[in-house]
Amino acid sequence: MNQADERTANEYGERAADEDDEQSRLALSAHPLQRVGAYALAVLGKAASPEHLTPEAFEKAVKTVTDDAVRAALERDTKGEKGFWLKSSLSLFPNSKMNHLSNAKKSDETIRDAVQKWRECPEPQVRPAVACVLCGRDAVGFFGKVDVPLAESVLYRNSTPRGHAGMALCRPCLCSFYALPYGCRLTGGPSIALHSWDERFMARTLSRRVERNRQLIALGRADHRGIPAREVLALQALRHHEDRLTSGVELLVFSNNNRGQTLEIQSMEQPIAEWLRRSSRPPRRRGFPALLRAHATADRPGIVGLARNAFRSPDRIVGACSRYLTARLDQGEIRDDTAELAELCFSLTIEVMLMNQNEIAEIKAAGTQVAAWLKAENSAGKLREFNSTLKEQRRMRHWLMRRNIDALLDTANRIEGPLVTENQFRLLFDPEVEQAWFHRQLLIVSVVQRLHELDFKPGDRAEVAAEMAAEEKEHPEDIDYMKGEES
Ligand SMILES: [Zn+2]
Known part of the structure; x- marks a missing residue:
């Protein structure tokens, strides 16, 4: 070769x-x-x-x-x-x-x-x-x-x-x-x-x-x-x-x-995946057990509900949290794990839902005012009244307007300024504001978060609990009749 x-x-x-x-x-x-x-x-x-x-x-x-x-x-x-x-x-x-x-x-x-x-x-x-x-x-x-x-x-x-x-x-x-x-x-x-x-x-x-x-x-x-x-x-x-x-x-x-x-194929977007990763690891994981409790039902562990919400619609996580945080409000009770869960909830709105931070600050400010009013009233009955408005925006709006007037007329000046400003009303109820319903959910979370910080323990809690127990025994139609409601 x-x-x-x-x-x-x-x-x-x-x-x-x-x-x-x-x-x-x-x-x-x-x-x-x-x-x-x-x-x-x-x-x-x-x-x-x-x-x-x-x-x-x-x-x-x-x-x-x-x-x-x-x-x-x-x-x-x-x-x-x-x-x-x-x-x-x-x-x-x-x-x-x-x-x-x-x-x-x-x-x-x-x-x-x-x-x-x-x-x-x-x-x-x-x-x-x-x-x-x-x-x-x-x-x-x-x-x-x-x-x-x-x-x-x-x-x-x-x-x-x-x-x-x-x-x-x-x-x-x-x-x-x-x-x-x-x-x-x-x-x-x-x-x-x-x-x-x-x-x-x-x-x-x-x-x-x-x-x-x-x-x-x-x-x-x-x-x-x-x-x-x-x-x-x-x-x-x-x-x-x-x-x-x-x-x-x-x-x-x-x-x-x-x-x-x-x-x-199911997809989870990067922002919610990263939020879940961070929230389940130190130092943020403190609130994670509460997040799981908020998603648990009698026949399904919280992790399943949370995982499904993460894949399908992350904003449902906020809904589950606010339902959990308000579940015992009628009894005048604020849950012990409120602070950690509310914090997680707000981090989700900023990191995942990319909500406007100024608007969130406005909602939180309104929540602080409402909580201050409830604390000054020191009444489980008033808290229950507020809680009952959550399901219906018209009633909630009316209740807040009414309390605004009460606060302005309050000669003892227990609350400074209006409960809810005009701009905050707009964020919560204006039909032009796309996420108004979501803002209302955040308002509740911030009210509960603030009440927890204020160590809200109303004096009439036992009374309200007894009243509720009595009501449970009565027939709903009888209660309606006593309230004067017509069907
Ligand atoms: Zn190949």
Whole structure:
């Protein structure tokens, strides 16, 4: 061989090696499930992130995934003592060599060979000359629902080229899908994946999830802790995350099952996710137990209610807090945890709802005045009267106007100035003010917050409580009659 030939041969060899290398290097794509699987592979290969996974570590991680698939397949029975990983495969890789019905009658060796062959990378000569639809590098084949959850689903049709039953994928992207179950909360039915564009959050969250799943694989069982509400998984991950979140989080609940492919996506925006993260960690977490109590019902833990509100509509969190804070006002009672919860509530309005800070200051000022008036009256009866106006803005407005006049006519001058200024009235009741109803909720929170600071313990509390107990025994119609109300 002359020198020139030698150089060409070397270059060719290097290029081939580079190409092979490329098929052992993970790249993150825009597909959330590929990303979850890529992070899972990185954790299995003990790398800080998918980009840091060396080709050698990638091969080792892929081997772990294949070995676990073989071991699960050899169980044969999904209901067996160690059948959980196999059962989970039904909703990820249905009809694959791993869980084929005919496996029951096959020898260990046949099953092992079949699973390994299924997971092997197609030889270079049979690879199509097309690009991976996810990362743009050379694809190694077209893959359908046996390999890739939702590959042929209408839910993800945008990533499936026309005329092909499946997606053109490179090997690293394909292997990411094989590793996907390690990154999910497995239920035996639909799988739950938590995704974010915040890479640090992904690395940490997936690291914990993969470790947990590896324990479960070793045990062969489902998680004994039971399946929490899916939304709660997001809150658990946020509570563990130490850094500021740079993106929101998404919850993907999917099944690739034979009976039908399903995918549900719920999104939590960055501001509410970051607020929940900060609020559940020191130093702010002092108020978090109260936040949970505010969301608890007789048959549902507070964390579930809170998580659902966070995904669906964060302003409902303020509603739950104000209901909780006012629940015992009729008895003249201010809850002990009022200060912490009210503080959380106001931080939510500023950090998540991005409300105008001057307007919030105005509402708080009105709340301080109303609380001062109630404190001066020192009456549980008056507090109850105010509380009863909350449900109806017309009555609330009337009550506040009336107290304004009382305060102005008060010769003892117990309260300085009007209770509620003209501008504050506008913020609370003007139909042109879009969030007036929300302002009214905040007014209540600030009244209760201030009464708590003033250590409000009205003298007639026992009397009012007795009166209420008596009323409870009476028939509502009789009470109405005594009040002179007509129906
Ligand atoms: Zn790819």
